[in-house]
Amino acid sequence: MDQPHALLVSSPGLGHLIPILELGNRLSSVLNVHVTILAVTSGSSSSTETEAIRAATERKACEIMELPSVDIDNLVEPDATVITKIVAKMRAMKPAVRNAVKSMKRKPIVMIVDLFGTELMSLADDVDDLTAKYVYIASHAWLLALVVYLPVLDKMVKGEYVEIEEPLKIPGCKPVGPKELIESMLYRSDRQYIEFLRIGLEIPMSNGVLVNTWEELQENTLTALREGGELSRIMKVPVYPIGPIVRTKRPVKKPICILEWLDMQPERSVVYVCLGSGGTLSFEQTMELAWGLELSGQRFVWVLRKPASYLGVSSSDDEHVSASLPEGFLNRTSGVGLVVTEWAPQVDILSHGSIGGFLSHCGWGSVLESLTKGVPIVAWPLYAEQWMNATLLTEEIGVAIRTSELPSKRIIGREEVASLVRKIVAEEDEEGKKIRVKAEEVRVSSERAWTQGGSSHRSILEWAKRCSLVS
Known part of the structure; x- marks a missing residue:
């Protein structure tokens, strides 16, 4: 039959x-x-x-x-x-x-x-x-x-x-x-x-x-x-x-430098920064985000997107993403941070034991990839339904913290970036502890479903x- x-x-x-x-x-x-x-x-x-x-x-x-x-x-x-x-x-x-x-x-x-x-x-x-x-x-x-x-x-x-x-x-x-x-x-x-x-x-x-x-x-x-x-x-x-229906890890045919770098970091110590395939930022916001990551003192992996074209809608950001970083940033953060300008295996990264937080645009696919791994989120919503997603994650589910204003409305300054990153990753932050506990509860719940x-x-x-x- x-x-x-x-x-x-x-x-x-x-x-x-x-x-x-x-x-x-x-x-x-x-x-x-x-x-x-x-x-x-x-x-x-x-x-x-x-x-x-x-x-x-x-x-x-x-x-x-x-x-x-x-x-x-x-x-x-x-x-x-x-x-x-x-x-x-x-x-x-x-x-x-x-x-x-x-x-x-x-x-x-x-x-x-x-x-x-x-x-x-x-x-x-x-x-x-x-x-x-x-x-x-x-x-x-x-x-x-x-x-x-x-x-x-x-x-x-x-x-x-x-x-x-x-x-x-x-x-x-x-x-x-x-x-x-x-x-x-x-x-x-x-x-x-x-x-x-x-x-x-x-x-x-x-x-x-x-x-x-x-x-x-x-x-x-x-x-x-x-x-x-x-x-x-x-x-x-x-x-x-x-749900949750998410992408699964694919067999790795050759060593990936990001995962090799993560292997050398302490457990739950790294914040993963990725704003989606269409998540490009203005020059000024990219600079503030970079300064904020440096000021936080926390380890990070940052997938810094090149300007993207989506259904014919082009970004107006600089063509060379490295040029949009503060002078000397890559040298000063060497060993503490890793900036990636090409494709990154997001599911593998979020599955890695050294990842302690995810600064995300809050696209629902990325959210689920994070929640199913018990990784708490710094909500950085940019467009579409991401604004609503950020509210859901922070006010109802309790697995995220968010920026004080929509990043699409104003520049999020370096001090706020540093505070958000420390809150979600640093072990001594009490608010962060509650969010991390909740994220782990959601992970268990997602598996049971x-x-x-x-x-x-x-x-x-x-x-x-x-x-x-x-x-």
Whole structure:
């Protein structure tokens, strides 16, 4: 008898592709189903995506089809936001996705799209045997609650969200103000706001939602989404927390200098600094961050990004990252710190026993990679839903400290940087001790969720039975 077939569709961008690849790997390994992934790539800047697809193909867990990118220049304004471009590309890819699915010899019985692919769910009506359509939220339950509640807020809030004075009350979540909302919500006149409004209406039209969190981490929000009350009446469909689903360590074919350097450092003594693939900083902020790391007196590994292009949106930072560091910085911190300007194996770094903290942009993938290793976080949110993530980590979960102001709003000075780093890594800091204890509790909780009979293991089996992937 043929294996049941699940179809996953990824939006463009490494941050969207990797979660879908990892979800496919998990479905294949846990449920023993055939998984096909349709990867819509960015096009001009897809080298990192191509590498991720190549690595996933080597694992042979899923069949991966890379769909050629389409030109959307005539569909969006030249200054359109990244989110607007992603949604426009997914909309334009609809015929290609339909043709790819119809050409499959083995028809899928379930389709899973990510947050920006909800418009593709209508394709399920055109394909024989495809009877179920689900949305995968690669982020947390707060984000899901906010997006599906947005149509209610749209009628309730007067004027621009950026101007609200009282925090918004969302069922199952702490009240959120302009500093916690997703960036795409702040201005109604922006096309990306309209797209999020549409997505909020379309998610409840699915057969259910998979979320990359787990029951014990976000019990209050998950309860609000599922059990009575206003939010669950809006949601209408089942919510399945199946996280944490994160990248796993890959076999190392040759020695990596970062890991060799970490081998020589004391346990839990190093802060890892990485602001994501798109996390470039201004010249002034890079200087202050460097001075702060030096002033802290703590060991560090700093992945200092070169200016990045993402879906055609270019950074305006200096081309040579080393030139943006204080004069003599590399010499003064030699032996104490390590600056890396190329790719770094983040999962391996966070898994290393010498890592004691993570200064992070708070992308949810990076957050989960940190939490599953028991590494506390210095929250440095830059864009998208990272503002909300930072609030969740500090005020509800208790595994992080954050900057006094959003780094996107003002320069974070060297003294504050030094204080944050010392607090999260130095053993004698009392606040830091509480955060480190909590981080370890979350690590244990994340492991239990995916043990046999754990909350996420039960949840994925319940979902699989519902859509006939297992009997």
